[in-house]
Amino acid sequence: MTDIDTGLNVWQMTSNHNRMIDLQEDTSAPKDGPVELAYFGSSAFRITSPRGVSVMIDPWRNHPSRQWDWYFHDFPIVPVDIGTSTHAHFDHDALHRLDAHVLLDRLIGMYRFGDMTIYGLADKHAVDSTCAIYDYKKIHKHFHGTEIEPPDNPRSWDHCLIVVETGGMRIVHWGDNRHNPPENIWKALGNIDIALLPIDGSQHVMGHVHAESIIDRLKPRVIVPHHYYIWDVLQRQSTLQVADGWVNSREEVERIAGPTKIYEIKAMDKMEQVVHFFGDNVAFDKDAWMKNGR
Numbered sequence: 001m002t003d004i005d006t007g008l009n010v011w012q013m014t015s016n017h018n019r020m021i022d023l024q025e026d027t028s029a030p031k032d033g034p035v036e037l038a039y040f041g042s043s044a045f046r047i048t049s050p051r052g053v054s055v056m057i058d059p060w061r062n063h064p065s066r067q068w069d070w071y072f073h074d075f076p077i078v079p080v081d082i083g084t085s086t087h088a089h090f091d092h093d094a095l096h097r098l099d100a101h102v103l104l105d106r107l108i109g110m111y112r113f114g115d116m117t118i119y120g121l122a123d124k125h126a127v128d129s130t131c132a133i134y135d136y137k138k139i140h141k142h143f144h145g146t147e148i149e150p151p152d153n154p155r156s157w158d159h160c161l162i163v164v165e166t167g168g169m170r171i172v173h174w175g176d177n178r179h180n181p182p183e184n185i186w187k188a189l190g191n192i193d194i195a196l197l198p199i200d201g202s203q204h205v206m207g208h209v210h211a212e213s214i215i216d217r218l219k220p221r222v223i224v225p226h227h228y229y230i231w232d233v234l235q236r237q238s239t240l241q242v243a244d245g246w247v248n249s250r251e252e253v254e255r256i257a258g259p260t261k262i263y264e265i266k267a268m269d270k271m272e273q274v275v276h277f278f279g280d281n282v283a284f285d286k287d288a289w290m291k292n293g294r
């Protein structure tokens with residue numbers, strides 16, 4: 001008999017999409033306004049549009065084998081309008097942990113709802129481990145017999161860059177994408193206001209030099225690091241480290257006092273490659289999560 005918990009668990013939830021029925025009735029033109037960025041640790045961000053449409057990108061979980069947990073517990077159940085994932089790795093793909101109306105797993109193409117448009121650009125996961133503390137290409141090859149180098153990599157090493165347009169601004173979630181995509185990807189990315197980039201002291205996803213090459217090419221107004229170690233969310237065996245070293249090396253840094261930041265495009269005109277760093281702040285109750293395991 002099939003395990004009833006196999007697959008998505010939406011059928012077990014008591015919520016409904018009445019909210020989306022109401023939102024879709026508003027057909028007026030999108031307008032500039034405040035956009036909220038909320039950080040949930042690891043690579044998980046929630047972006048909320050001026051009209052209140054929300055998307056969660058890359059919620060995390062522990063590896064299904066439970067042999068090498070990264071997190072003290074899986075991602076807390078969070079209500080959100082839209083959920084999306086950049087790629088099929090456990091620290092990015094826990095869409096089943098969202099109480100979401102819409103799921104866009106590894107989106108390629110465009111999805112539009114209300115005053116938010118989400119683009120997915122098909123590319124490849126980072127595989128250059130020259131700056132990392134260990135050679136993960138060698139590890140995957142030795143222990144799993146898996147060749148992760150593109151173009152003939154398995155599905156989990158494919159990747160989708162996610163671009164969110166709302167409030168007159170463009171936000172790219174880089175996920176774990178390679179730092180050197182082909183020229184057509186750079187052209188499709190276009191002008192970026194906020195870049196969410198994987199940066200940590202272990203240089204696990206990419207080296208600092210690779211992150212800098214992305215910044216030099218995109219020239220975003222704001223850079224937000226993610227995919228780094230948070231002492232009371234991630235366990236030490238994740239091998240991730242804090243991002244403070246790279247953050248401290250930047251000229252202009254704002255350390256965000258909480259887990260959320262409000263942006264308005266008209267206030268961003270004078271910003272140029274400013275780092276906004278959430279540090280250990282996450283947008284859920286860590287004490288309750290640690291105590292209850294959810």
